Structure formats: structure tokens, C-alpha cells
Amino acid sequence: MGNQQLLDRYISMPFTYTELIAIIIGIAIIILSLNLYFRLKKHIKPIRLFNKILISLLAIIMATIFIGVLTGEMQF
Incomplete structure (x- = not known):
């Protein structure tokens, strides 16, 4: 019920030419993204636990510094 109301606001029947183009472009982007993801997933080796912890x-640390600089709590 909630998803239908959300989609009705942007894309509704009957579809206009612009909405059809937006749907086609959106589907194309999703397909290309998933295709790239699955291709890369085959070739990438798993990251060791120690490296995951370091990353x-x-x-x-980087997020803390970034937020500190944005809020003005940290100055260089």
C-alpha cells in the first residue's frame, strides 16, 4: 500500500512520453549496474579480517575529522 502511493506521485497511468523514457533509462542503469557488479565480484578476492578492521x-577516524572540521570543533 505504501509503495503504491509513493509511485503514484511520480509515475501514474497513462504514462507520458517523459515517464516512459525515465523508466527505460532507470531500468537500463539498474541492469548495467548489476551486470558490472557481478562481473567484478567474480574477479575480486575476499578481504582478510585484519584488513577489514584497519579499513x-x-x-x-576520517569521518570524525571530517565532521569535526564541518562543525567547527576542529581547526587546522
Whole structure:
């Protein structure tokens, strides 16, 4: 019920030419994205746990610095 109301606001019957073009472009982007994702997934090796932890810590530190600079709490 909720999804139908959300879609009705933007795309409704009868479809206009612009809405049909938007649907076709959206479907094409989804198909290309999934195709690329599955191709890359075959060739990428899994990341070791130690490296995942290091990447996560680095991301947390960088996010903290970024938010600190944006809010003005941290100045360089």
C-alpha cells in the first residue's frame, strides 16, 4: 500500500512520453549496474579480517575529522 502511493506521485497511468523514457533509462542503469557488479565480484578476492578492521578504523577516524572540521570543533 505504501509503495503504491509513493509511485503514484511520480509515475501514474497513462504514462507520458517523459515517464516512459525515465523508466527505460532507470531500468537500463539498474541492469548495467548489476551486470558490472557481478562481473567484478567474480574477479575480486575476499578481504582478510585484519584488513577489514584497519579499513574500518581508518574510515571512523576520517569521518570524525571530517565532521569535526564541518562543525567547527576542529581547526587546522
